[in-house]
Amino acid sequence: MVKKILQDVLPPGTRSIRRIPIERDSVAKKTLKKIPEAVSRPPRVTQSRTGSTKSASASPVLDDNVVRGGRRKVNYPRVVLWVMAIVSALFLLIIAILFFSSATVKVTPKSESILVGKTFVAKKDPLVGELGYALMTLTKEGEEVVPGTPGKKVEKRAIGNIILYNNFNSYPRKFLADTRLLAGNGKIYKLQSTVTIPGRTKVDGKIVPGSVQARVYAEKPGLEYNILLTDLMGDFKVVAFTGDPQYETFYGRQKTDIAGGIVTTTFTVQDSVAQAVRTNIRASLKEQIIKEATAQKPADFVLYHDAPLFTFESLPLVSKDNSNVRIIEKVIFNGILFKRGVLADTLANTTSKTLAGIPVEAQELDALVFGLKNKKENISLATNQFSFTLTGTTTLVAKIFPEKIAKDLIGKRSKEFSNVIAEHKEIHEALAQMNPFWSPTFPDSIEKIEVVTQ
Template sequence: MKKIIQDVVFKKTRPPAVTPAKSTPKVNEAIPKTGLEPISPHTFLQKGVGASPDGRESNSKFVLWLVAVIAFIFLLFSVSVLFTSAKIVVLPKIKDLVVEQEITASKDAKNGILPFELMTIKDEETRILKATKQVDVEKKASGQVFIYNAFSTEPQKLLIETRLEGEGKIYKTDAPVIIPGSTVKDGEIVPGSIEVGITAAVPGEEYNSGPIDLTIFGFKGTPKYTKFYARSKGEISGGFKGLAYVIDEEEANGVSNDLQEILKSRMLARAKAEIPSDFVFFDGAAFFDFGDTKPKIEAKESDLPITEKAALTVVLFNREKLTSKILELTDKEKTGADFYIADLNNLNFTIKSPADLSLGEPKELVFSLSGRAKTVSKVDEDKLASDLLGIRKKEFRQVLANYPNIDQAEVTIKPFWRSTFPENLNKIKIIVKS
């Protein structure tokens, strides 16, 4: 049977239940359009539970991170500026040098002659020995005197054992002497003088004396008597007559030698400590004078002192001037202003004349220097540091090219990320190694 559509009856069915979905609220059409896409609240919820819909908390975190980054960058900049420093280790040019020269030096330093200076140090050392032996002793007092000639410009010769009188006592000279003649300076007479040892005419303590004036006994009654005179150098001592404690002479000499070695060591150390840094000192240029006195071996008391007195004379040279003189004789292209000699003190130094500086202060001396040394180029550290101020590290080699006296150089800049030298001289350190 043919069915007509009108005859079809549709079964009424209940529409399926639909759970209402959380729909996006409609945007109020009354709000004016700004050209910006509307933002779904889900966008905020995906970034964290409880995020505020208006984004204020997210913006605060962003600002905090931004401030932290800026502070960190500022800290790095501050560290870079405040703690920046540069250290440059420089190796100057060095050459071998063979020295074998005889040099003349002058106290007056005239006509280009090398000048020298003399330094004198005095010291003494005493050791007490215990004497147990007693004997009868007769000992003559002795000492040193200066004899003066104010009589004439001509020298005056005196024989050995020339008698000198002072305070009613007679002493005799220990050696023949020639007293230099007097001179005239600024219209005044300057007496000539000479030093000589004297000994009392007879033994006894009464001849012991402090400093005294003496006359020449043989000139009494002549015009020379008041124009020739003597003055003691310190005390006149050692006179004795009677029972005395004595020690063995060999023992006394041994102690005396020990004391001299102690004095040598101590005085040399003192001399080296007192010499200015711009002067040079050679061990061969040190001269000791212990006098001619023998150690005392008798005394009234059992405690017998052995005393050694010494005078050290040291020849000193200005380091730069001596270097210039050596280079002048060995390599005329170099000067002491541009080079120095390393280990200059280690060269062998020998006095040629005078033979003994302890006899007086010479006006001129001749010495020899020999040995091997090295010439080292001087580096103007202040100028180099000034040339490096504020330049970039890669420009360092260009600056170094202006210093032909530098063989090698190594630079370190801190902090490590800085690529420029400090702009403060106090933060640039130059170390010269040789």
């Protein structure tokens, strides 16, 4: 095996790579100036695997960012890219503001607790600024069945209306009161008063009998004399004309039910018992009718029932069966209705110092005590106006109109917010939240501005 010998010192005549003279191009000498050492590069060296040097060359290398004279040149493409990036960012920012911006405005309305204790006037047909009212009328009956004691015997005759016809001749015919008429049920009825039946006439070649309405009553009391119109009992005949041609040409026909006939023994109750029962019935009726009125009234109206607006009527006692009596009471309720908003505004204009002239809502409006100025006054549909009092405590709260506020803020700069809010007298304080938070103006669409009452 051949042993490799390393030599630390080269013999004379052998050239080291460091001793290779570097020949510079004559043209380069003429054209290139001396390059500062700070930007010069070492010569490029190529060496074989054996460590011997085959060739070596050195040439001046220029920095791409340096021009002749030592000045650094500007990289224009890179600057353009930065400018375009900044412009794009600004464009996207504007797009975000225009299309994704929104605002939330939280407002606190003005409010005031007031003590009411004044007299007001309500009118059926109010003018602008006056308080109007409406009337709700309800009727209801109530009854209670109580044991009775036998009373007097009651006999009543049936009564009703018929039409009498004259198809005998063209002359009028008079029939006196109590003229007897035979009905189709075989019962006798009588005329209640004297009547005259006109004679028959001819219309368009046809004979038309004369006619007149008459009231009849049963000859005797009793249920058997009652005739319903739907029973179709046939014609009434004049008993006096029996066997005469006039029997068929003078006749009557039922127009209404003939009713009311009865023969019975009534039952009664002592006056003190009846009065106590009627008092209970009235109290129950009052409670029931107030509930019905409250359920039926429109939601935007307030109903006061603390006034004497109840009219009671005691109906006659009615025997229910062989031993009991029905005690019946009737009530007519005239409820006074006020429109909530109008009444609240009236309270604000007459009682409040800070909310006068501002649309308001009144809390606990139903809790105020209502009373007629004239306790004996009966309010009805014919009443044009009346005076009343309201007493109690209520809280007035200014109405907030979100759409109006949002509309006034469209496109406004954020620094104008206070001026816009100041124009809304109903607002106590307000706070605006912009999204994005650095947006300088409110959105240009009412849908992007949310107004919240707190």
